[in-house]
Amino acid sequence: MTFAINIGMALFIGPLVAGIVRKMVRARVHSRQGPPIIQPFYDLFKLLGKEDLESSPSLLLRYAPLVAFAAILAAALLTPMGLRPPLGGYGDMIVFAYLITIAAVAVMMAGLICASPYSMVGASRELMMHLVVEPVLIICLVTATIKSGSLLMWDMAGWNYVNGLSISMVVAGIALFLALQAQVGKLPFDIPEAETEIMGGPFIELSGPKLALFQWAFFARQIVYASVLAAIFIPWGIKFIFPWNVAAHLLKIIVLIVLVGLIDVVNPRLKINQAMKYFFGVIAVALIAMVLALLGL
């Protein structure tokens, strides 16, 4: 059953929450009516039903969307979403970090293989963003590992719940929240895609099912990242009785994603060098959290 919950959260709650943000946040701030809440599903199914064009003979391009999609789903099975994660006993946070990186590498591959200057620029931006955003996640998880003495994310969540607030975990949580915007690819950090500069970057040559798989993977990615932050660093509600623990988790990630959506709609896009500078600051905050944890705070 936990399999069903985690997969369902990633595959169906992901697009649904995205639809809610588009209609209730983005369109509201824009003074627009906005599309129906289930518009992301319409889009996905429309794309899935289209002809599968091969814009490059390379096999890498054919499999890159599948790899990204599979990696994110596997990461979802390692992530606590209100219950003990279904694959929690088989993989720890190091496996999780690898899976997330595999998804990012698949995006870069797709960008580098299409011979378009826009996708090249997009791929190199994706690489740079990943290099500064990923360390924040890893340092924060290491902080939790130091505190809880376990590499398993479920144990970290449990430790934080049992032992209550500690300074290092709060600082790490803040650092992770500051990185969340970029992890889910929202403004001001949607730099690798930057529609008005490089027209979607790595995805410019993609269409139909390939594009749908990438988009679906990204909807799921939002849930995965928000879940890591919500479960480990905001452990409220994980000891509720089923189904209330799942409901509490859902509430937390919806609040987080709506917050992300709000920040998205009131910011212009930063340039890559400005974003790098920002994330060096965030990495510093995460490192402070780790040092605090080592000091036992």
Add this chain to the structure above:
Amino acid sequence: MNAQQLGDSVKQQFGDKVVELSALGPNQLCLTITPDSLVSVAEYLNKDLGCRFVINSGTDRRRQRGKFLITHFFAHDEEKIYITLHTEVGEDQPEVDSITPSVPAANWSERETRDMVGVVPVGHPDPRRLVVADDWPEDVFPLRWDVPHDLKPPPAEGVAMPLLDPPEGASVVPIGPYFPVLEEPEYFRVFVEGEEVVGADYRGFYNHRGIEKLGSSALTYNQVPFIAERICGICGFVHSCSYCQAVERAAGIEVPPRGEYIRTIMLELERIHSHLLWLGIAGHIIGFDTILMQVWRMREPLMWLCERISGNRKTYGMNLVGGVRRDIEPEIHDDVRRVLTDIERQWQELYNAIPGDTTLMARLQGTGILPTEVARARGAVGPTARGSGLPIDVRVDHPYAAYDRLDVKKRVYDGCDNLARTLVRLDETLDSINIIRQALREMPEGEIMAQIDEEIPAGQQAVGSVEAPRGEVFHWVLTGPENRPERWRVRAPTYANLQSVPPMLQGDALADVPIDIGSIDPCFACTDRMEVVDVSSGQVRVYTQDELLNKKY
């Protein structure tokens, strides 16, 4: 100094090189000089007297005089004078010395004159073709009188304009010919090293419509304003206004004061909606869609207001030679004031929010630098020039319509960056609101159109210019027989400003390129009315505003 005195000083300097000298009122000077002195006179005007190069023009006068007339236009903004510098070259040797080496702003227009009339600028540093299509035959010059306006030469395959190659180690990122945020076809070939821009080349004129040719071969004086208004989809009124002013000055027609005030009000309404439109697009370019949506919502009541006044949201069709076709009735005045008050209030909120938005400032401040000297050398106009510290504004420098009776401020910022150009436009939006209020208050009663009893005499010439939202619009009319201009020359502000874009891009990040290009407000075309075609019957139905708002479709 008036035009006559300026002419005398040129005459003194160059003696019998000046063949003919005449002043058309205190503000227009016509000089005819010998071809061999062209470069030195142009240099004297540009360097010594500080005149701004506006445009040049070629006229085929082989029928009348067996010669081509090459005309360079300069503007002395401080003394409020336009200078028309004529040179005649024979048809056996259609060549003229290029002034581009000493007056760089002439670069494009000399190439255009070569493409259109076939007079070669000798010594031009960049002799590539500019305006005509890549497959246009080499020996057909569209603006010569013996080329019909509907000539269709056979298309050719495999021809392309030779574009510059990137410098060593740089790669090419194409911005265009169709780029999502620049709604018109224009091709910037941007050379980048990593994310840094190291150079750029430009190819434009994909959509040349031959409007000047139509004006001098197929239309009459009073049909031209309607075509002129369609030169631009956003600021069309400035073109018809500018053209009408040129003809009126050439023929000595006095526009009644009420007509002048109505023109002023429409021009300022157009400026408000154009600046708001630009602000929205600029927001969209840097990924800030909230600005786009909110500003365009703010702008919409103004479009409805224009529809009430003129019958159209855009392309008002109100100008004719001699005045305007529609009055602004007293019962509309209150509505105008109400719409303006609404816009002013929302504009104030926006203006207060901008300096506090650090991410927005990070994108605008210090990007797209156009130094004052470069702006002057490249002949930049309008907010592009004023954002680079050049105090030029046609409304003050060369007053037209009712601007000499109204309070117009020049808004000059010396930041030279995208932020400065943004602030110029924001300030001007508020100024326009106040100008319209003042004009409504002071508008005299009376006629709106002059009585024209006599035919417009041939062989007269005059300049008409208007400060469009994007800068100076310049029209020159040489009157001809058959109730139509012999030559009608148009220069839209983007023509001057686009030449300033390549230096702006230099050294910026690739991410800045779209907003740099957008910051000069390149002319965007737009459609404005939803039209539904019934496929089975072929019937066309246009919805009204009420139906659209209430979703009755």
